[in-house]
Amino acid sequence: MVDVIQVEGVAKQFKIHHERHQSLKERLLHPKSGSVELFHALSEVSFNVADGETVGILGHNGSGKSTLLKCICGVLQPTSGVIRLRGSLAALLELGAGFQHELSGRDNVYLYGAMLGFSRRMIDAIFDEIVAFSELEQFIDTQVKFYSSGMYVRLAFAVAVNVNPDILVVDEVLAVGDERFQAKCIDRIRQFQEEGRSILLVTHNADTVRALCSRAIVLNSGAMIADGPVQDSLRIFREHMLEQAIEHDRSGSQSQVSIDAITTPSGSFDVRSGAGLHFDVDVTADTAYSGNFVMEVFTRAGLLVSRSAAQGAPVNLKPGANRVAVELPSIPLLDGVFDINVGIMDERGNTVIAWREQAATMQVLYDGHAGGVVELSPSIRQQ
Ligand SMILES: Nc1ncnc2c1ncn2[C@@H]1O[C@H](COP(=O)(O)OP(=O)(O)OP(=O)(O)O)[C@@H](O)[C@H]1O
Ligand SMILES: [Mg+2]
Structure with missing residues (x-):
């Protein structure tokens, strides 16, 4: 080229x-x-x-x-x-x-x-x-x-x-x-x-x-x-921005939070379309911290499929190790590989406190015939 x-x-x-x-x-x-x-x-x-x-x-x-x-x-x-x-x-x-x-x-x-x-x-x-x-x-x-x-x-x-x-x-x-x-x-x-x-x-x-x-x-x-x-x-950009934000915050004695691991009970992120997925996120906090848990799902082509609300899921972290359980009751996605990003925002949902870009890769298996990213399951009848 x-x-x-x-x-x-x-x-x-x-x-x-x-x-x-x-x-x-x-x-x-x-x-x-x-x-x-x-x-x-x-x-x-x-x-x-x-x-x-x-x-x-x-x-x-x-x-x-x-x-x-x-x-x-x-x-x-x-x-x-x-x-x-x-x-x-x-x-x-x-x-x-x-x-x-x-x-x-x-x-x-x-x-x-x-x-x-x-x-x-x-x-x-x-x-x-x-x-x-x-x-x-x-x-x-x-x-x-x-x-x-x-x-x-x-x-x-x-x-x-x-x-x-x-x-x-x-x-x-x-x-x-x-x-x-x-x-x-x-x-x-x-x-x-x-x-x-x-x-x-x-x-x-x-x-x-x-x-x-x-x-x-x-x-x-x-x-x-x-x-x-x-x-x-x-990933490098976000992690870098975050490091700087944390450095900046330290002077204000903000607590430091880090996301360590994201796991499923079975060890696999493979899921059938329409089925649910449970995963756990291990979070370590220096001091007690109240914030919000957020997650994003992207297609491999970089399309944002979903971002949870910045203030939707309050978490009260205690000093030391914490575990946040995430339950997705039913995944309406079609066949494909999806990246999951997870993070902790502050209480007001304005500032990212900890972030893991591409924390997990989810593989969705779909054996129907619909195309695209999401199954809308339309009910269609002629009148
Ligand atoms: N003519 C100039 N004389 C002196 N310093 C300058 C001049 N132009 C830019 N700078 C400095 O160079 C640095 C980079 O500036 P630049 O405008 O390229 O940043 P940027 O990445 O585009 O930022 P932003 O996201 O705010 O647009 C800044 O610290 C700025 O103050
Ligand atoms: Mg500029």
């Missing part, structure tokens, strides 16, 4: 100026005061994106995701390392990057097009399509500074996808649009995939990565800590 993006040993450093003298007068009097510190936003990042691949980039706030995308798009120059691109590229960068606020939506479409290397004539030919996709017909001659953030993203996304680039780079922004527009963007991204184009996608949403990406990269403080199948990268 041909690589459309090659990133080799890319590093980016920013100079951070620490000024001791803030006022203009003081700065004029002490011109050389203050110090400059080098901040390493990216260090030694290397990966390739093959033709037709969709790669997700995960990482907590400030981990370097946007910096990396800007280097790939040429908005920023890496301090060292090499980036090679094959084919045309269109990018949807962070909110605020790309548009001139004093200009109208119409002028910005041409300006943005020019930035992507399109002549006025070429944009003329696709202008109506762009506006139709954005659904901003009424506002296209309004100055962009009066746009809401959702409208802004609509227009930027409409330009980026309608210029038909070989590579599409999207930074987070999709989350800004309303649900309907988000669905439209996701549909468009899928169409892109079917056409064999390559996509690089930054998001904080694990479900989006599961739904769209074949591979994911995890950045942590500017360094790549994972590059592999989505399931593996998500």
Whole structure:
């Protein structure tokens, strides 16, 4: 396979100026005061994106995701390392990057097009399509500074996808649009995939990565800590986030909880479709802790089949070893292999306290003739 993006040993450093003298007068009097510190936003990042691949980039706030995308798009120059691109590229960068606020939506479409290397004539030919996709017909001659953030993203996304680039780079922004527009963007991204184009996608949403990406990269403080199948990268990402959250919480003397093992009485997670499944989760707590037990079931293709309510199952952990028994009375799934994730959330269901990604793999055996993921057992009669 041909690589459309090659990133080799890319590093980016920013100079951070620490000024001791803030006022203009003081700065004029002490011109050389203050110090400059080098901040390493990216260090030694290397990966390739093959033709037709969709790669997700995960990482907590400030981990370097946007910096990396800007280097790939040429908005920023890496301090060292090499980036090679094959084919045309269109990018949807962070909110605020790309548009001139004093200009109208119409002028910005041409300006943005020019930035992507399109002549006025070429944009003329696709202008109506762009506006139709954005659904901003009424506002296209309004100055962009009066746009809401959702409208802004609509227009930027409409330009980026309608210029038909070989590579599409999207930074987070999709989350800004309303649900309907988000669905439209996701549909468009899928169409892109079917056409064999390559996509690089930054998001904080694990479900989006599961739904769209074949591979994911995890950045942590500017360094790549994972590059592999989505399931593996998500596990590393979540476990890493959790470690940091726990570190952070320790100062507030939060108790530490860990999930040790997940077992069934028979030792097997094979189950007949329609039958029940019982499993036990062993949890160790440093101190007494009241939280909620949550579980998720995913198909191997990364489709979320079910996530239990974040506040649905209170647990009162005692210091030391605890066991949580989980009873699934009847599993309506069809034939397949499913991953089970389990976790403990805080009392209000807001924060994950402990998590085990892919804690168990369940194999469902079904010998009927229905297709899909779930058996709805419809009762059908002609009237
Ligand atoms: N122009 C700049 N000058 C100095 N520091 C910068 C600059 N741009 C980014 N940084 C720093 O580099 C680090 C990485 O920023 P970046 O925007 O790439 O993070 P991110 O992973 O996209 O975060 P988020 O999830 O919040 O979007 C941050 O600590 C940020 O403060
Ligand atoms: Mg960012």
